Amino acid sequence: MRGPRHRPAHRGSPAAVEISTEIGALLERNERPQALERFREAIRGGAPLPYPDDHLKTLRAANDTDSARALARDWAPQGAWTPGQIAHAAKVLFDLGDREQALHRLAEACARHPRARGLALTRARLLMLDGQRDAAIAAYEAIPDIPAKRAREVSLILRALREERVTALGFELSVPARVVPPGMLLGLIRGRYETAERHGATNGLRPGDRVLELGTGIGIMALSLFRAQPGLDILCVEANPVLEPVIRENFALNGCPAKLEIGVAGLKDGQTAFHVEANFHASGTAPRATQATRIEQREIDTNRLIDGFRPTVLVLDIEGSEIALLPRLTLDGVRRIVVEFHPAINTAQEISQTVASLLAQGFLLDLRQGKGQVLVFDRGDERTETMHERPAP
Known part of the structure; x- marks a missing residue:
């Protein structure tokens, strides 16, 4: 029987739960500088803190993008980074507007893990969303053994980037790059547009x-x-x-x-x-x-x-x-x-x-x-x- 797909890093770690709860309480009281310093102190001390998705959500709800970006940059796992952790952290940084840092991290990680398809897919997608059309095409074409569940999406993205034409939502569509932004293109391909x-x-x-x-x-x-x-x-x-x-x-x-x-x-x-x-x-x-x-x-x-x-x-x-x-x-x-x-x-x-x-x-x-x-x-x-x-x- 398969186990759960995602197991939070702090399960079985009471110290990490306690620190995360403390940081969350500081954020709820709008004591953001203290929360950031407590977070950095815990990371420096090697505490096995999970990725701070909940804390980032609180900061974004308060429109404090700078603090959210700092939190996302500072987090590090207790041991070596896994490809999944790198991909998730890069996507968060990208969404927070730190696109250059996100793409830099992904490029370095893809060089270290050339067979990590999830990393390669994340990098190609973020290059597309960043408007780097030619780089995105090259990145998608270089992905080793694209998983079957992603192959059709990648095929549609490549056609849209090369030909500015896509089959989406059951329609044949003209999607010129000068008009259709990459995020909209991805929404069309995934059937999530409007x-x-x-x-x-x-x-x-x-x-x-x-x-x-x-x-x-x-x-x-x-x-x-x-x-x-x-x-x-x-x-x-x-x-x-x-x-x-x-x-x-x-x-x-x-x-x-x-x-x-x-x-x-x-x-x-x-x-x-x-x-x-x-x-x-x-x-x-x-x-x-x-x-x-x-x-x-x-x-x-x-x-x-x-x-x-x-x-x-x-x-x-x-x-x-x-x-x-x-x-x-x-x-x-x-x-x-x-x-x-x-x-x-x-x-x-x-x-x-x-x-x-x-x-x-x-x-x-x-x-x-x-x-x-x-x-x-x-x-x-x-x-x-x-x-x-x-x-x-």
Whole structure:
């Protein structure tokens, strides 16, 4: 019979448990310098402390990245490092923003353990996430005897890096490096991209539904909706002009007839400022990085679109602009709304007020759908059903 896959290092070590508990208590009291010094003292003294995942979680929750980085750098096992310990420690350092140190540790470790496939896979993945495309290709190609459970993923990653094309989520997709960031590419390949949004929008579709999507990205939502109900009328609005050729190519590759309009979903027809980021997810009407490129973009009156298209389902992922837009839309004919809120951009009060405005219009929050900051609102009253008995324009 197989034993547990992971056995914490402090099991059977009361001293290590006691020290870890002491450090945790100091962190809970926000006595971080004392906690770091106690941790370093224990490591120097050879105490068999487990990797400080819980302590790092506490520091990250407090937005103290510097202390978390220091803790991650200082930890060392009681004996020699194992490849698994090196890989885990490097991934944590990478996630904490210490990418150079993480990759340096991995390069040295891979030279010492040339047959350690887990180390090699971790290094290749982090090189990809760091945007080092050619180095990532070389690292993946050099992995000895890729495990069967990882072989398909590696094959898809290599094709995406070489050809800028990938088969993911059941679709053939164009994924140009200038548009699709490595983290998104990995999420697509692993089937974890916009899962809550896709499920919330596709579950419960009815014959005759008409979907208006605000914030199309590279077209994954429209493709998912079309697959769930072929013949569905879908109108997409995307503000970022850089994405237009990618969206149109992805629609063509998968035979999706969704209509596309390029412009900022707003409350009037005209022009407005839009800030294009290297990572398209960060692009929006307000700049989020100093390297953002400001352009003048077409603004589209969303209420005019609603009046002409008469959607029954509304999907929004517009990077914080949902707060200004949703409460001002005419939603009488809409029975379902799937919206991703952005707490990193908008305050809790702003999000709460937006939710309250939807509840006041007769929508109910469906907690069986959505997840995290993706919320689904639904209503099936007679008003929405009779309004959509009219033939579509």
